[in-house]
Amino acid sequence: MISRTKKYLGDMKAGFAIALIGLLMLGGCAGVPEDPADREAYYEANDPIEPFNRAVFSFNRGLDAVFFKPIAAIYRDTVPDALRDGIQNFLNNLKSPVILANNLLQGDLQGAKVTVSRFATNTVAGFGGFGDPAGDLGAKYRGEDFGQTLAVWGLGEGPYLMLPIFGPSNPRDASGMVVASLIDPVTMWADNTDRNAIPIGRIIVRGLDERSRFIKTLDDLEKSSLDFYVTIRSLYRQLRADAIRNGASDDPIPTPSISLEEDESLLGPRAELVK
């Protein structure tokens, strides 16, 4: 009975994967528009399975409206700021091993040094990571994940992908997320000792904490945007690109062509694909 259920679930997974691949291919075959202006918009969007992504996005927003956002608002309004900061620091500190692995995989020794000294300082002087004395001294927290590492190794992001519950992503970042969950020492330890509630609880608290910090920002964004789906898509890509370049850089990126002569100034970042 159990094995049959397992087999059935396995079939379902395979079926889902095939359906998803089919959908991706269908989307890919939908065809590039003829009109040069449409074509430029198409390439800049880089979103061949947009109808599917939009459906997932509405599902996520529905869930957010009735569930995540109200709970996050209660969390924000009832838990004192100091405690929320403490929880955020604790979760950040717990991520140190994964961040360190990514620092090293990216060949970023300076970053690795910061991660190690932050972990040591905050675990000891920050009472197990609840405080962030290292950050107060100038060694600020900077997250790294496998999606970023793959990007540093030269892998492209691929088409936009909206994941249920987890939100905006792409094939590169989604695979990075899977790898991270497989090698995270806290998750591994919990798995081996049958404490599955710990990694799940950690994901929930992390999500709650992050959502509670973006309530106002997201509300404001939605108010001013013409198409919220596109706003989020654009923001996700740009924020990821910024994270991959590790934020503040000595060599800032200009917005292409906007400063050039009138005729060229309307050509965008993917102009070469449209000609």
Place this chain on the structure above:
Amino acid sequence: MSSIFRPFLFVCLTVFVGTLVMQGPLAAQNGDAGAFVKTLGDKAIQTLTVKDLSEAEREERFRALLRDGFDVKRIGLFVLGRYSRKLSPAMATEYNALFEDLIVATYSARFGEYSGQSFVIKRVAEQPEQSASIVMSEIRPLDGGPPIRVDWQVRGAAVDPKIVDVRVEGVSMSITQREEFSAVIKQNGGKVDSLLEALRKKAAKLKSK
């Protein structure tokens, strides 16, 4: 632990910010673009964050600063991409007005939420091949929380400097707006009219609240 550090840090920060503010001419040495952005930012904080300023009055003041410091027409053109070639002169006039209104409605209210943050220019990067000077700045909250990174792309720094893009934490306002506008047009069969309609609706909605 952090509570022991805080007062000490606060003093350090105050001294640090203080020295930066006192070295006004420093910005000028970094090139004209830095001084230009600094002046504009300080003026914005001075005139837009006055207590008891009515929303309408704030919008008017913001609009004046926007016209003074930004090349709104150029940004509007970039944001439309190749679709701008489909604009008739009459449509272009309406589009420019609607686009300016959208910027004013979106950003002017933010100055009403001002709570004493300081605006600091960090440095200027010249990018001659893009005829751009990028002014890197930080907006620092009073409580010593994490600063917000803001990069200003300035065109024509030597003669008549105008801002053409603003990046907040790496997110370009012009690129975000461009993707949004072109999505609206593309979804409506490539008709630029549809964008003007959407902008009119948005303007009405933002006004009514």
